Amino acid sequence: MKKIVVLSGAGISAESGIRTxxxxxxxxxxxxxxxxxxxxxxxxxxxxxxxxxxxxxxxxxxAQPNAGHLELAQLEQDYEVVVVTQNVDNLHEKAGSSQVIHLHGxxxxxxxxxxxxxxxxxxxxxxxxxxxxxxxxxxxxxxVWFGEMVPMMEEAVREAMTADVFIVVGTSLAVYPAAGLINYVGAEVPKFVIDPNMPPLPASDNLYLYPEKATTGVKKVAAYLRESLKL
Missing domain, CATH: 3.30.1600.10 (SIR2/SIRT2 'Small Domain')
Structure with missing residues (x-):
């Protein structure tokens, strides 16, 4: 079974009414x-x-999970899915995701x-x-407050290094060390970035950009994985 690792940020929770x-x-x-x-x-x-x-x-x-959370949970029907989130809420769990790593507590x-x-x-x-x-x-x-260690980062890095697909959703990739997680993903691994305010990223043959909200972008990425990449 192929493994999808997701890095989620405040943008996905904002669509459920959680203040950023x-x-x-x-x-x-x-x-x-x-x-x-x-x-x-x-x-x-x-x-x-x-x-x-x-x-x-x-x-x-x-707050209730939105379509982005729910679509990520649905991916578990066909893939192993590990969600690494910068969010401290439990909306991924509410949606049904079974493997969630909370970087910031x-x-x-x-x-x-x-x-x-x-x-x-x-x-x-x-x-x-x-x-x-x-x-x-x-x-x-x-x-995890400002100035404190991020104890779950090592586990998140291990997951990123073994991903077959890497999805970034709802984050500007500006908060470290979480933003550096994408650098641990294999060069050959397809990477999908979903955010209406697209962060600057170096061009890559296997980088797919979706400049839109999680509620629509995650559904499109899921369809692409199943139909175009045949994963």
Missing amino acids: FRDADGLWEGHDVMEVASPAGWKKDRALVLDFYNQRRKQALA ELFKVRSTIDESLVYDLDGWEMNLGDRCDKGSQLRPHI
């Missing part, structure tokens, strides 16, 4: 991103950070502030000051 991580003026829901997505912000005002992610969870609970998980191996599923959307891990420390969002 950072807009043009460097604000996220009215906050400087460093106030709510950095170790320094957490140290300065834990209550603000916890409330911020509580609101993001409430928003995500109401998961909104509905929390972890210990003294032992990163202690990760818990969050029941509902709310986490508060005083919520503690089994070792007695305050819990924090299971999110």
